[in-house]
Amino acid sequence: MHFRKRYGESRMDSCPFCGKPATSKNPQGVPACIAHRKLMLDGLRCACGSFLEVMAGKWGAYCRCPKCGNVNFKRAVEMNPQLLKQPATEQPKVPEKKKEIVIRSDELHLYY
Numbered sequence: 862m863h864f865r866k867r868y869g870e871s872r873m874d875s876c877p878f879c880g881k882p883a884t885s886k887n888p889q890g891v892p893a894c895i896a897h898r899k900l901m902l903d904g905l906r907c908a909c910g911s912f913l914e915v916m917a918g919k920w921g922a923y924c925r926c927p928k929c930g931n932v933n934f935k936r937a938v939e940m941n942p943q944l945l946k947q948p949a950t951e952q953p954k955v956p957e958k959k960k961e962i963v964i965r966s967d968e969l970h971l972y973y
């Protein structure tokens with residue numbers, strides 16, 4: 862029997878704001894994608910109404926409520942949907958459909 866040991870921890874965190882793979886971290890140590898890495902999680906509120914403290918743990922970010930204790934980070938974000946409405950640094954790519962460039966050659970003649 863050949864038992865292969867899994868190498869390292871390749872568990873990829875997902876960005877709490879958009880769900881993309883979190884390849885970076887925000888200043889609070891929360892895994893985030895590159896577009897949202899500068900987004901701070903301020904003013905998170907627990908279901909009980911208390912403010913949550915964002916903690917960066919070994920297994921990723923989590924929140925701490927003074928009343929309820931540790932709160933799952935994703936749940937905390939779900940309870941605070943207003944955070945997702947903050948403008949992202951990344952601008953959405955808008956496909957350009959206007960490729961028609963109209964140059965009327967007869968107008969150019971007016972300058973001569």
Ligand SMILES: [Zn+2]
Pocket residue numbers: 876877878879880881893894895896897
């Ligand atoms: Zn993101």
Ligand SMILES: [Zn+2]
Pocket residue numbers: 907908909910911926927928929930
């Ligand atoms: Zn609470």
